[in-house]
Amino acid sequence: MPTPTGPTDSADRVGLRAHLLAVRLAGIVATTREESLRSYRLFAARDPRLLIGLDPERAWSQRELIELMADRCGVSADPRQVSGHDVIDPERTLAALDACAERLAVAARRGVPVLLGTGHPHRLLGFYAALADALSAAGCDVLTPARGRSVDITTRFGLRTHRLDYVRGVALVRGADPERPGGEPGAHTHSPLPVRTALAGAAEAGGPLPGLVIGDHGWACGAGQLGFEAVALADVNDPAPFVGEAEGCLSVVVPLDDGARSDHYAPLIRYVLNRACLSQ
Template sequence: MLSVGALRAHLVAARLAGRVATPREKSLLSYRGFAARDPRQTLGLDPEGEWGTGELLRLMAERCGVSPDPGHTDGEDVIDPDCTVAALDAFAERLGRAAHDRVPVLLGTGHPHRLLGFYASLAAALSAAGCVILTPAYGRCVDMPTQFGVRRHSLWYVGGVAVVRPVDGDGGGPGAHTHSPLPVRAALAAAVEQGGVLPGLVVGDHGFICGAGQLGFEAIGLADSDDPAVFVAEAEGRVSVAVPLDDTVRSDYYRPLTRYVLHRAWLSQ
């Protein structure tokens, strides 16, 4: 069992929390985009509050531990590792309840190159505990806006985790990076159309949890300090748990988090 102290030390050493690589100017740009209701930043969430940039900065300081100083406009920023640990505990508790109740679970990630292993391990443990891991709309095409215009992607499941892949790509890698809520909307719509099982819990990041939460499904997941939509969704009750951490470090750096969460959720093999 990884102790809280050892987990905290790992978070800081791996720069998952503490001083993180996400630039302050990038985070502030995201906050301004969300305040302007840029869909690239709202991630499928239709916020109830006004959420100006000042309110967003205060929220992110509270939930993530970023600097609350509006005069801090560039350079490094921070994520409070104590915020990360507390959120991981809440995340594990919710996973444990899902496993105990054997609810159907849908998992998806917009960061497959970094986070697929984390979510796939959760999927395997939940399945072993008796949860149905849902894979609706497998292979369905989704037209998604990108920086190069609208591109057709297909919805796939790798290790029980939803990812998207460009239809006109070479098929290499686990999937494409995306913030879009369209994949989870397609998955949930397919489940409804087919009269299938609907998830009792959605686990993931970016548009997968904001999009699901907006539609009324309970959602939990991970979010970086430049993903204000996830923390707004948590503050407004559309996402149950948002775990603040850097979501772009090496994939193997998330393995201690996986072990910690599975142990806390009583899902360790």
């Protein structure tokens, strides 16, 4: 895992840590303890809405999930704490960002094809798009398979047909309803079906297949479950990516609030690309 090597690196790290706390990407975050515990309970019951494409190797109890999330994210390990806002340790976020940068650097050196996708396009599209631009400039093929293909996703309103699309090299799905004027494109989803559709489309077209998948929710878990190397961003109420990391399906999971304003992720982009030596 990369570590700071000089005064500039140390200053960048200190500055980013302060930013994470100031905008609540880490530290005390918007996600409540009640939300997190409900998610852990549903994951333990193997509810597909929380598995998001992962098929865990073993059963996980809610108590074990609390312990895992305390280790990976820094939330309270006390199961008796059942209310208030959850906490993410910024040092764990920084360490995971360093590991993410290392994976990007390896992918760039090897020139592997990459696939990027998000279920949070209104929040995280800019983050992934910056990574796509940098990896493309470094010689990696940024894949866009199965563009326009229909994906039927179960939502709280029932089964809805979505369409797979790409914006600045980042995969997302669009719903049937018109987008909000002035809003970033795409629908919010945790489903693994979009990444399965994209990977199937790549295979049907004769490749190439990705050597690295970067995303969140079902994009990362669905790809990791199929044996593709995957790097993810995840909030503390999404245990699946962290279980996938613990079981070896995902390479790196960065704990942070994934529902903040999109501009709050800009310093993370600069930090990761600098650490990966991919800044332009």
